[in-house]
Amino acid sequence: xxxxVCVKHVPDASADRVFADDLTVDREGxxxxxxxxxxxxxxxxxxxxxxxxxxxxxxLTVGPDDATAAIKRALQMGVGSGVHVLDDALHGTDVLGTxxxxxxxxxxxxxxxxxxxxxxxxxxxxxxxxxxxxxLGWPGATYAGRLEVADGHATIVxxxxxxxxxxxVDLPAVVSVTDQSGEAxxxxxxxxxxxxxxxxxxxxxxDLGLDPADVGLGAAWAHVVGAEPRPDRGAGQxxxxxxxxxxxAVLEFLAAxxxx
Numbered sequence: 286x287x288x289x290v291c292v293k294h295v296p297d298a299s300a301d302r303v304f305a306d307d308l309t310v311d312r313e314g315x316x317x318x319x320x321x322x323x324x325x326x327x328x329x330x331x332x333x334x335x336x337x338x339x340x341x342x343x344x345l346t347v348g349p350d351d352a353t354a355a356i357k358r359a360l361q362m363g364v365g366s367g368v369h370v371l372d373d374a375l376h377g378t379d380v381l382g383t384x385x386x387x388x389x390x391x392x393x394x395x396x397x398x399x400x401x402x403x404x405x406x407x408x409x410x411x412x413x414x415x416x417x418x419x420x421l422g423w424p425g426a427t428y429a430g431r432l433e434v435a436d437g438h439a440t441i442v443x444x445x446x447x448x449x450x451x452x453x454v455d456l457p458a459v460v461s462v463t464d465q466s467g468e469a470x471x472x473x474x475x476x477x478x479x480x481x482x483x484x485x486x487x488x489x490x491x492d493l494g495l496d497p498a499d500v501g502l503g504a505a506w507a508h509v510v511g512a513e514p515r516p517d518r519g520a521g522q523x524x525x526x527x528x529x530x531x532x533x534a535v536l537e538f539l540a541a542x543x544x545x
Contacts, residue, residue, distance in 0.1 A: 286398065287340075287396050288334065289400075291346070291413075292327065292345070295405055303315050308509040308512055320402060320406045323355070325462050325464055326400045327359045332467065333398075333432070343394060345390055345391070347386050353367075360480035361476045364483075369488070370487075371487050372497070374490055376501055379506055385495065388421050396457060397456050398439060398456055399458070399460070400462060401417070414460070418459035424455060426441045428463050429442065429461065438453050438454065441462075524538070
């Protein structure tokens, strides 16, 4: 069985984000890392590989040069090889274009199962796994808190506030997993050293048979129309309860701000 794990290199949420003149993220001016939620997808793929025989795990990403850092992290965790889709025409591609590129790359790589994180930590596009399944014409099972694969089927368990759902799909399929699926491992020193020798292929749009006019900022359906620093938080309101009226003052404050 071949598992492809889709990952994204995202801006570090703890660092300042810088935007370019076209309102895309300035990658050169912003530190990046493997999306934390994608680490759970890597972890689930590795667990399936460790539990089964003849299971190959490949990590796949789309992005500029520095996106290779996300691949490197997954290789250090234990993934066997990587694919980086790199092409200048991809600059500014939205989630629709990204799903097109990923579908072409998954088709070229060949896969029995695609595992994604539940969402990216930058654009929060949790819809991508469903889009990818649609592009591939495969069943999709999303927001898995538990994932099992056996006898040509993938079974997920999804929990919300009111119910626990068990969903089974035939392979090949696309599955997304949540941060409840299992703690992601840290790379060991052995894994870090081994990752240096693991193969990483670089594909461009020609390799995938895609037209540059169908991706990139010009083909995007969604555009950022403005970005500015959040204003500083103002001073809070102090309520002094000298005569027993404090509770009422707090209630008035909450009601005025529609906090209650």
